[in-house]
Amino acid sequence: MKKVTYITQKEEAKTASASSGNLMELAIANNIEGIEGDCGGVCSCATCHIHLTPEDFETVGGPGEIEEEMLELEDNVSPYSRLACQVPISSLPEQITVKVAN
Numbered sequence: 295m296k297k298v299t300y301i302t303q304k305e306e307a308k309t310a311s312a313s314s315g316n317l318m319e320l321a322i323a324n325n326i327e328g329i330e331g332d333c334g335g336v337c338s339c340a341t342c343h344i345h346l347t348p349e350d351f352e353t354v355g356g357p358g359e360i361e362e363e364m365l366e367l368e369d370n371v372s373p374y375s376r377l378a379c380q381v382p383i384s385s386l387p388e389q390i391t392v393k394v395a396n
């Protein structure tokens with residue numbers, strides 16, 4: 295089980311656990327504000343935009359080509375931005391804190 299703490303734009307923290315799926319699915323299952331997952335996780339809506347810490351970004355890895363193109367259209371983009379639907383739970387360290395970008 296990986297533990298994920300989501301910090302919303304209102305600075306509210308909510309922790310959830312999962313051993314499979316991705317960061318978008320886990321957020322939706324736990325009603326995390328700011329993660330909509332409109333496209334169902336096929337990397338075409340960017341309503342699951344999150345920011346990782348530089349350290350976690352190093353561990354998890356950067357965005358793929360299509361994901362990067364989607365992120366270029368986003369306002370609140372950082373060098374450590376990812377789309378949560380493209381981050382499998384299996385790629386995470388045991389514990390991680392992510393910031394919801396929207």
Ligand code: FES
Pocket residue numbers: 318330331332333334335336337338339340341342377378379380
């Ligand atoms: S849910 Fe649409 S891009 Fe992630």
